[in-house]
């Protein structure tokens with residue numbers, strides 16, 4: 001069975017990843033596109049032989065779809081995902097899956113009730129260096145993990161969004177979260193998955209240092225965050241995310257274990273480098289980490305299509321998205337209060 005997709009939100013992520021990845025997979029078919037920007041939806045629909053809608057509700061009513069990708073502004077993810085699930089479609093929702101835990105929970109409950117899959121686009125887990133790192137960690141080669149450092153920094157979403165500086169990323173009502181929800185949620189999710197552990201407490205500084213909106217005034221959202229976290233197993237780490245790295249893009253992880261240190265994304269030639277305590281080193285030439293400028297197939301559509309076809313629940317399900325969002329929302333509350341907070345506490 002070919003999986004027939006409809007896409008809600010025809011912006012950068014749809015155009016650079018979901019549409020091409022849907023077209024590239026012989027098991028998936030792009031059927032419909034929805035976006036309030038009529039010209040944008042129509043042009044893409046014409047180009048790719050799909051139908052276009054201004055109102056996503058009309059698309060859910062009229063188009064023959066098995067699955068829907070929800071990839072518009074953050075504030076709309078919950079409402080649109082719930083409507084798609086209720087209409088009997090599987091849903092792939094972009095990160096952050098929602099802007100409140102209540103909404104995230106409602107999405108999970110709706111999927112369960114409708115007996116449909118809900119996958120969250122936390123695609124960092126699928127990138128080749130990260131997959132390799134997970135496999136190395138599983139062998140125990142690094143010994144007990146003690147600490148980590150991770151960063152995700154680029155020059156800001158205005159260089160990525162289809163609407164540039166006027167895009168939803170800088171509108172507080174639509175984005176709700178700044179860089180912490182945009183890049184922070186990626187790294188929180190990646191660390192939880194790599195370490196197979198849950199972040200149990202978080203503190204830090206979340207602030208706006210430089211970024212200006214379309215009105216040339218500082219944006220009303222965070223553009224930098226430095227978080228300190230501790231996991232249930234006692235691993236201590238820092239997560240730095242930024243929209244003001246004007247020198248390119250940086251997406252790194254360093255994991256310090258009792259037997260050695262693993263570096264991801266720090267060497268231009270080797271995606272994974274391991275330096276052992278006994279003096280030995282390993283250099284793994286695995287695929288690259290995607291950047292905004294250099295796109296690498298994310299594998300998200302392929303994974304979701306396989307999931308639907310084989311009736312296997314997606315590994316990155318609603319609950320995974322929920323847990324990563326919970327850390328981010330707690331981090332925001334922690335930064336506001338100036339205290340370190342327990343997750344779920």
Ligand SMILES: NC(=O)c1ccc[n+]([C@@H]2O[C@H](COP(=O)([O-])OP(=O)(O)OC[C@H]3O[C@@H](n4cnc5c(N)ncnc54)[C@H](O)[C@@H]3O)[C@@H](O)[C@H]2O)c1
Pocket residue numbers: 008009010011012013014034035036037040056071072073074076094095096121122123160161162163167168169182
């Ligand atoms: N997984 C990743 O690596 C990744 C990367 C980039 C973006 N994203 C996520 O994808 C989502 C979209 O980001 P983007 O980069 O495509 O943004 P973008 O600014 O390029 O595009 C947003 C699109 O949403 C449309 N839109 C606005 N209101 C809408 C509505 N009511 N219904 C449907 N569409 C509507 C806009 O017209 C625009 O076409 C965000 O949640 C973002 O966090 C994920």
